[in-house]
Amino acid sequence: MGLRGQVRTRDGWAVQHAVVTMTDMTGAQVLRTGAEEDGSVRSDVALAPGPYTVIVTAVGYAPVASTALVTRSGRAEVGTVVLARQGGAELPPPGAWSLDPAHSSVGAVAQHLGISSVHGRFKEFGGRIEIAGDAAGGYEESRVEAVIAAASIDTGNALRDKHLKSPDFLDVERFPEITYSSTGLTPAGPDRWTVHGRLSLHGVVREVDLHLSYLGTGPDPWGGERAAFHATTELSREDFAMNYNQVVRAGVAAIGTTLRVELDIQAVRGESLPAV
Incomplete structure (x- = not known):
C-alpha cells in the first residue's frame, strides 16, 4: 500500500532533498512526501486505484512529472526518477x-x-x-x-x-x-x-x-x-x-x-x- 520509488541524479547519487507530490486526474493533491537519505521514497498513505500524476522537484534540478498507476492493492511503483540539473549539464563541459x-x-x-x-x-x-x-x-x-x-x-x-x-x-x-x-x-x-x-x-x-x-x-x-x-x-x-x-x-x-x-x-x- 502507498508509493515506492527512488530519486537519483544522472550519475546515480541520491537526491536527499527531493519532494514528491501526487495528484489525481482532477489535479487535487493526494500525497506529498520527501525522499529519505538514500533517495528512496516511501509512503503508506492509502490511495484509491487508478491513474495519478507524480511530480518530483528538488532545488537546483529540473522538475519531472510522470503518470503512475495505483493497483487494486493501493500501491504505486514509480521506479527510479532521474533528475537533471536545472539549466544545464550535470558537470562542466570537457x-x-x-x-x-x-x-x-x-x-x-x-x-x-x-x-x-x-x-x-x-x-x-x-x-x-x-x-x-x-x-x-x-x-x-x-x-x-x-x-x-x-x-x-x-x-x-x-x-x-x-x-x-x-x-x-x-x-x-x-x-x-x-x-x-x-x-x-x-x-x-x-x-x-x-x-x-x-x-x-x-x-x-x-x-x-x-x-x-x-x-x-x-x-x-x-x-x-x-x-x-x-x-x-x-x-x-x-x-x-x-x-x-x-x-x-x-x-x-x-x-x-x-x-x-x-x-x-x-x-x-x-x-x-x-x-x-
Whole structure:
C-alpha cells in the first residue's frame, strides 16, 4: 500500500532533498512526501486505484512529472526518477577552463588567542582546469593546476601581513609561490568531489585533498561560459615547517596551528580569460 520509488541524479547519487507530490486526474493533491537519505521514497498513505500524476522537484534540478498507476492493492511503483540539473549539464563541459581571479577568492582562517578567528586572503593567483570525460563518464581524469603569489596575503592589518610574509611564516623572499597540482579526482556525492593533489608551501610538498562542490555552469555577460566551484580543506602549519608558536597565556597559542582554507572559484571556458 502507498508509493515506492527512488530519486537519483544522472550519475546515480541520491537526491536527499527531493519532494514528491501526487495528484489525481482532477489535479487535487493526494500525497506529498520527501525522499529519505538514500533517495528512496516511501509512503503508506492509502490511495484509491487508478491513474495519478507524480511530480518530483528538488532545488537546483529540473522538475519531472510522470503518470503512475495505483493497483487494486493501493500501491504505486514509480521506479527510479532521474533528475537533471536545472539549466544545464550535470558537470562542466570537457576542455580547458581558466581561473578568473577577479571573480574568485582564496582565503584562509586561523584561530587567534583560542577564542576568535583571523581571516586572510591571497589577492594574486591563477590556474587552469582541464575537464576530462563526457556523458559516459571519465571525469576522474580531470586535472587542476594553480599558483598563488605568497606575498599577496592580506588580513586587513599591515603589521600582521608583514609578519606573515617573514621567515616565521610564509618566508616569501625564499618561497614566492604556493602551488597546487592535482593527481586524481574521486566522486563523493551529488555534485561533490574529492580532489587529490600535491601542495607546495614554504618549500615543503605535501599530499592535500580538496573537498569540492560544483555549483553550476552558465553564460556570462561577455559571451563566455563560466563554471563555479567551492572547495575547502584544512592544513597544519607544522606540516609545512611553519612552527612559530608564541604562547600568550595558560598555554594558549597566539595563532592556531590549523588553517581552514576556503576557495570560491569561477572558471571561464578556454585557455585564456576574455577582456572585461
